[in-house]
Amino acid sequence: MTHLCRLVMLATMRQKASKPRKIVRAPRIRVPNHERALFQVDTQKFVGVVQRLSLTGGSAILSKGLIPHGTVARMGLKTVFGQVTAQIQFLQAGAEGIPLAQAFRFLGMDEVSSRRFALAAEQMQSAGFSEVTEMGNSLGDVASHTLSKLWKSVQRLSVVINCKRG
Numbered sequence: 001m002t003h004l005c006r007l008v009m010l011a012t013m014r015q016k017a018s019k020p021r022k023i024v025r026a027p028r029i030r031v032p033n034h035e036r037a038l039f040q041v042d043t044q045k046f047v048g049v050v051q052r053l054s055l056t057g058g059s060a061i062l063s064k065g066l067i068p069h070g071t072v073a074r075m076g077l078k079t080v081f082g083q084v085t086a087q088i089q090f091l092q093a094g095a096e097g098i099p100l101a102q103a104f105r106f107l108g109m110d111e112v113s114s115r116r117f118a119l120a121a122e123q124m125q126s127a128g129f130s131e132v133t134e135m136g137n138s139l140g141d142v143a144s145h146t147l148s149k150l151w152k153s154v155q156r157l158s159v160v161i162n163c164k165r166g
Contacts, residue, residue: 057105
């Protein structure tokens with residue numbers, strides 16, 4: 001790794017560490033009608049009933065049972081705006097106080113799916129399924145904040161990858 005790459009990585013890490021931590025939680029939306037999603041871990045597919053969603057993740061009760069924390073998977077969800085597919089990572093079990101509900105976070109979503117998901121989430125929020133209680137924590141504000149964080153993460157990752165290649 002070149003000296004310049006090390007300096008860039010160090011500067012990037014210091015930028016992140018010196019920022020004051022303001023945690024903005026994405027609005028959580030109760031999913032109506034026991035909506036199902038298709039999950040896939042490696043080649044194994046199974047269904048889950050989605051409990052909650054937000055722009056950063058959600059929770060579901062999985063037909064397969066609990067999945068080990070950290071497992072990466074694909075998720076397919078039908079919305080009124082079309083099919084949404086995303087790469088996710090399973091998190092802790094017991095989400096929402098339900099022992100069989102498993103939390104997940106979104107790792108990636110293509111542009112079309114992202115647009116469809118944002119529209120569907122906004123529609124569900126407008127229909128009264130949102131659990132937002134804070135003022136100034138609108139879906140647009142959180143979406144902007146989330147995309148900004150994602151972009152900064154991609155930039156940092158790009159620096160690391162480019163440095164390893166060079």
